[in-house]
Amino acid sequence: RGYVALTISYRLTQPDPKTKVARHPFPAQIHDCKAAIRWLKQHAQEYNVDPNRIGVTGGSAGGHLSLLIGLTDDKAGLEGDGGDPTISTRVQAVVNVFGPTDMVTCCKTSPGAKPIIESFLGGTADEIPEAYKVSSPVTYVSADDPPVLTLHGDKDTLVPPEQAKILDEKLKAAGGKHTLRIIEGAGHGFGGPAAELANKATWDFFAEHLKPGK
Numbered sequence: 001r002g003y004v005a006l007t008i009s010y011r012l013t014q015p016d017p018k019t020k021v022a023r024h025p026f027p028a029q030i031h032d033c034k035a036a037i038r039w040l041k042q043h044a045q046e047y048n049v050d051p052n053r054i055g056v057t058g059g060s061a062g063g064h065l066s067l068l069i070g071l072t073d074d075k076a077g078l079e080g081d082g083g084d085p086t087i088s089t090r091v092q093a094v095v096n097v098f099g100p101t102d103m104v105t106c107c108k109t110s111p112g113a114k115p116i117i118e119s120f121l122g123g124t125a126d127e128i129p130e131a132y133k134v135s136s137p138v139t140y141v142s143a144d145d146p147p148v149l150t151l152h153g154d155k156d157t158l159v160p161p162e163q164a165k166i167l168d169e170k171l172k173a174a175g176g177k178h179t180l181r182i183i184e185g186a187g188h189g190f191g192g193p194a195a196e197l198a199n200k201a202t203w204d205f206f207a208e209h210l211k212p213g214k
Contacts, residue, residue, distance in 0.1 A: 035082025055093035063099020067137035070094035093209040101167040143175030153186025
């Protein structure tokens with residue numbers, strides 16, 4: 001399809017089985033992702049990459065991190081210290097596949113996500129409200145954000161579709177570019193026709209925003 005594709009390996013939380021305390025709590029994950037973007041740009045010529053045409057995508061936690069890559073700049077305080085700090089981590093397109101967008105709301109509406117998020121952030125929303133704000137992509141929406149496509153199943157019980165709708169409302173209110181596709185009958189993970197629809201939508205979106213001449 002004419003793209004160079006890389007997979008970012010980032011530190012997983014690895015919570016202790018007994019205490020549920022994460023070995024690598026947030027923001028280690030976004031720091032690693034930002035470091036990877038810097039590395040890619042630094043090695044762009046070597047891998048025949050256009051550093052001004054980079055898109056990111058991921059599902060669930062990967063969707064959350066893809067949004068944070070796309071919506072945050074150096075003012076957010078999430079750049080970390082990996083790689084050359086003079087290299088911008090901004091990208092040109094984001095495809096968010098059923099990622100959480102507002103951590104407080106997600107905890108309130110998803111019994112399954114609540115313990116995961118609490119371990120990820122190191123406490124409850126009442127205990128550490130600032131961490132919930134800082135880790136929520138909706139905190140950073142602005143008119144200069146790259147275009148975002150969100151793919152979310154209407155039967156998702158782990159990350160409720162309301163998360164996608166919150167992002168849609170916030171981005172559009174801020175003047176950002178957001179395309180929301182709610183996939184009927186799909187849960188937290190796409191298969192069959194839902195996967196085919198999601199894959200086509202992803203490739204079409206990247207072609208629109210990353211291909212030369214676009």
